[in-house]
Amino acid sequence: MFIFSVLKFISFFIRRFTKFNATALPGLILEKYFPYKIPKLISSLEKVIIITGTNGKTTTTKLITYILQQNNYKFITNKSGSNLVRGILTSLIDSCDIFGNLNAKIGIFEIEEGSFRKLVHYVKPNMVIVTNIFRDQLDAYGEIDKTFEYIKDGIKNSNNPILVLNGDDDRVKLLRNFTTNKVFEIKLDKYLKGLIKFEKINYVNLEKTKKSSNLVNKFYIKDFKLSFESNQKVSCNFNLIGSDISFFEIKVPLFGLFSAINASFAIIATYVFFDIRFFNFSNFQPAFGRGEEIVLQTNNNEKIFRIFLSKNPAGLNLNLTTLSFVRDIDVLVLILNDNIADGRDISWIWDCDFSLIHKVNFKKLVITGTRSWDLALRLLYEGLNISVQNVFEDINLCLKSLIKDKDIENIYVLSTYTATLEFRDELKKHTNVNKIWKHE
């Protein structure tokens, strides 16, 4: 009892008296100094879904909790971005009483790929969703095969979980061999498949893994289209076709094909686990930097910033593909930072398919971030005209110049992780003079 009340007090204290959100520290203390208390804390969790993979964890988690909320389920989930073991433990501390009893029996947690195998020491998931394995932050992990191994170890050390996998990602598909429970795969319809280039496996080591005998339930994303409504709100529409059950006319108010895949993970997970068949995403708000809209009222006009987190080649390619569907882009802002949370190595921009940018219809291109010139050089070598005055080393200066410009309204921002944070923070600073609100 003592420990949980202290930890809860620490959370309370930090949130009340500092500017920090305490999304990790209480969990870190628990993990480091009182790990023997963790089993007590999690003992009442009956159903746990873990979401992992390089891209799409946060949105998938948010979509699942959105469906659960709509169907009146109580659950515990970690704050977006706080996806290490300590973040999950913190969310549990926040949801327990001083005796360590949780207020819900369902846990929906996103976990960073490398931390998954650590998490399963404490929390054994009943279902694991693996969104994809793309090259991401290789200076942290070294190789994508390592990422695969980490996730594999996590699954092997869980209690034979149900798997919901990306059926188009060859590496992810192999994970079905590590459970004897049910396996579900989300796949893109034939004509869509070419739009996302998943990482290939070029060697036999991984493929040799014996084929499992368990049946795979496949669901296909069909009839995908992106539509814009009068107020410029965007949505992706599709059908999700399975052999036993299908879901029709799904509409998700998010950009891009990735969103359809993430929504499908959420739909199948909640259907399989809770037998939920009804949901409506119409008021779903995108997670931080995932197509998020920020409207800024200036003296001259109303400017809409749409921010797309682009932290690896797959994400960036997808976002560029998405933007090729958009009309009226006044300014395309690309931001490249190389802070630790972005990955210090920015060579991945050379693995991006920037030829896609030729299909994006923008009037002006602006580049910024700690590695702005690397990005400018990448685009110059892709055949774009780069004007030096549109490259800013300082994100703040870049934003100021955008705000000053009377002629621009629609601004699309593709940015790495810390760049997204920085850009949003700078945007917020202009709230004293102007208003920021989110589109409902």
Next chain:
Amino acid sequence: MNKKKLIINHLYSQNLNLYGDLGNIIALKYRLEKRNLPFEIINTELYDEKIHKADIYFIGGGQDNDQMLVFKHLLKHKDFIAEEYNNGKVFLLICGGYQLFGKYFLDAKGRVIEGLDLINIETKALDSTVKSRCIGNILVELSKDFVDYWNIDLSFSKFIVGFENHGGQTYFIKHNTKIIRPIGKVIKGYGNNFFEKLEGAWCNNLIGTYLHGPILPKNPHLTDAIIKKALKISELKIFSEDIIEYKAHYQAMKLCFK
């Protein structure tokens, strides 16, 4: 002006493609195109029976599994590669590719994997003396003999910048008659190994280096040097002031000291 078509063979592009090294091919292509120099980029992959003849051979870095597969293929063509090397063809080898061209590689279990033996280096996997990978921004001051032989334009910079990410620790093998030299002195970062502050190796018209980043776009003086060497000419047409290249080079340099 020499109008012979320059052939660039990007070896094993499907397997060794991990750290943006494709950018080196993009840089060569861009700078050749801007000067209207005729060229062709070809690939040799694992399924090819022979290595296609070229003027510049390029190998990037990859995952351990891929590197082993590539290596088996390369070994089958050891004689061809040695012949091309002796004929003065230009080789640019990055990271794993660099290691494969050495005398041997000592893996973590102490097993010796014989290399192509064109560069007089040995590479050791991480062990108790060096436990962590060499990862980070790297700044190298080019050595005078490298600058002279490769006809590097120092008006751009006397440095090269990049990003290294390797476990393997590379050492020159002493007591050997083959001439081999580092390409420069490490000002910031690790280079060949944890201890010596030397980066890369060059001999004849071959350059081996740990620099990703990728190495060529931000170091256009090196890119042009490679083109000059392959075309056997001493001057290249100036087509731009390389302002963006210089800004990127300089920004990366500053970040080395952050």
